[in-house]
Amino acid sequence: MLDSKHIKHFEKLVGTENMYSDKAHLIAYSYDATREKYEPDAVLFPRTEEDISEVLKYCNEHSIVIVPRGAGSGFTGGALPSTGGIVLALEKHMNKILEIDMENMVAIVQPGVINMDLQKAVEAVGLFYPPDPASQEYSTIGGNVAENAGGMRAAKYGITKDFVMALRAVLPNGEVIRSGKRTIKDVAGYNITGILIASEGTLAVTSEITLKLIPKPKLVKTAMGVFNSVNSAMEAVYKTMASGVVPVAMEFLDNLTIRAVEQTFNKGLPIEAGAILVTDVDGNLENDLDFQLAQIEKVFRENGCSEFKIAKDEAESADLWFARRNASPALSVYGSKKLNEDVTVPRSVLPELLEKFYAIAEKYDINIPCFGHTGDGNVHTNVMVDGSDPEQVKIAYKAIEEVFQATIDLGGTLSGEHGIGIAKAPYMKMAFSEAELTLFQTIKQAFDPNNILNPKKMGLE
């Protein structure tokens, strides 16, 4: 519980209309996409960077925990007030696109801007912001920066960090800093932007973000390949990427996922297939796209692709993408409890990774349907069980631990795009050495000596 003198102070700082401690608000800001719930002691809606600064300064002086929050769409609990404290909700007021600078191909936004709103705004003037997390219709750019969000187009264009040129941020002591410039090159001083990206709101609160934009490619085409075995599809993925063509996206669905989508939506999918790959290519010239698609078809066919289809128009493209876009909800046919992870490995070991996952499924007699961003080695691994059966849930967590171990053994990472938060914190010791974890703690301590900013996340103290 927050002392009433603190409440009064915050009301004075941001206005009573931007400070809430009533039950309705506490519940509304208690959850994210993990479905876990932790009620904060209060919810603040800062109007400006100065508000953020004043709030942090006060919290730092009074050791009050503060948890920055965008849309609350994260999968790992990064925005959850898991130790209580104040939620600093940036989506209400700090949600403006401040500038689209066409001459320098740069956008300057507040952290609460929704990813898709930015995409639409820049595409309207012929520019392009590639990072497209699945949450793009509701997640905020600030949250994308905090978690270093990825998406389907990462195979060609990279992830959020590849587009952040500069930040303004508020340190836990209330000091406002800026890092980086509206320039591709800037090597003066430490790369603060680099360390703030993916820091999950534990080091500073981002108050303004400068993003690199690129010219929007004029053309996009979609193709789909059907494979008899998931193994041959995975071979096709990395061999395509290594053959010199760089598709925008190269996504896969395994047999269990195909069956789940078919069972749910009845789209006439090939339910005997080992895997489907769906891919987009883009560019400015028809024959460039044709060249890329011919190369992809060649490698696919050489690696066991029995059917290859190129979409003739947008409707056919949407059709080819339908199964992939609806994979996640369809998986509920396998159980009410889903532990979905976003492990990522070097592309060349994808075949081996999936073999290991299916062996884990067999061992525990559960389903682990997989789909996702194979173009960058990122596999959405879904351990499905009956959530009403505690024994099954226990088994699911055992299986997940083995999923992580298999990933790490193959040179992969716990998280390709969702972050660590609280959900993966228990596994940090599997992935990092004592020296590495100590270094993380040292960095946290340097930025936030009173540990007021989103504490106990990412395996930190």
Add this chain to the structure above:
Amino acid sequence: MLDSKHIKHFEKLVGTENMYSDKAHLIAYSYDATREKYEPDAVLFPRTEEDISEVLKYCNEHSIVIVPRGAGSGFTGGALPSTGGIVLALEKHMNKILEIDMENMVAIVQPGVINMDLQKAVEAVGLFYPPDPASQEYSTIGGNVAENAGGMRAAKYGITKDFVMALRAVLPNGEVIRSGKRTIKDVAGYNITGILIASEGTLAVTSEITLKLIPKPKLVKTAMGVFNSVNSAMEAVYKTMASGVVPVAMEFLDNLTIRAVEQTFNKGLPIEAGAILVTDVDGNLENDLDFQLAQIEKVFRENGCSEFKIAKDEAESADLWFARRNASPALSVYGSKKLNEDVTVPRSVLPELLEKFYAIAEKYDINIPCFGHTGDGNVHTNVMVDGSDPEQVKIAYKAIEEVFQATIDLGGTLSGEHGIGIAKAPYMKMAFSEAELTLFQTIKQAFDPNNILNPKKMGLE
């Protein structure tokens, strides 16, 4: 002077053949491209990461300063032992390309590998490592990472940081850490890779570097445009980039630079021109390159380009590039002392920036020829004076200070690719706030509490 007990210990650690404190070695490792000289107390050639670890651990325990060094080709003194201590020279033993992983398009190298050696090795197997600092024939990848080196191809492909996927590094206490994976996506833990890049050897010693490679474009074409005024050329630069075409490089020479090259090499250059722009485009299809060049010519012509020439073959391309590639040495016609900076601004203010530079030149009655990477807003600004005249040298430093101020006023940075080192340390207070400088110091202190690693660089204590 280093105590003889320390010398004996280091000899035991790395072998007498890898530890030198004789005058010849001390002189050989006392300089870099700044032409300043600081003799170290000893020079060590570590053979392995373990050697680096043992040396750092010992130095940390005994408060001995240690300065990591690649090829010593830096322009700002990052590798100079400006406060004495030991030079840790990585170019002798730790210079292996450990792996070129074609399946994942990744190279794993030791820090002492020369940039051009890596480029050649990966191009031999159809891959491409874009970062191409002017020092590419002798600078090391470790040095490139430490300074976050850029180059001509940054306009399209970005800089060193955009290609570093993972690092192994030794902390000042001797602990070895790794950061990142052989994957495009990895968001587990703090982005240590991000903060180590451009940290100029002040936080850790990099012992292994994992680099992203891309497929090598099959075709490259070169074009050149002649402009009556530098202002119209600068307009053409950012309007070209904003028009939807992304050239690999977009370089310029101003009138003074053109004259200097012509005077030195007699190539028939247009000495009345206000500026020349030289540009490369690349891709896999002829008509894609033609499309890009047509777009560039269109924008150039609309912005005062009086002559536009496309190279027909490699010889003609080399000819078009000759003036740009030989600009730097040719400038000696304007004086024996050159203060060359690498300021960078958002592209759209390039016209204004150059106007300001020429006004500074006029004010002090000196020459400030400019050339460089306009495609990314990076201008090599050369304040030229008679080095034997102390009065002129004083004026040069005054002019440089105004060059930096003009850059910062236009939203630019002190350094686009050379780093800060000792050369630009005095200007850090112009570019950063007290809070930002304090944060840099806090980060340094967190990584290196005993301040043994390359101290007093980047304006740090």
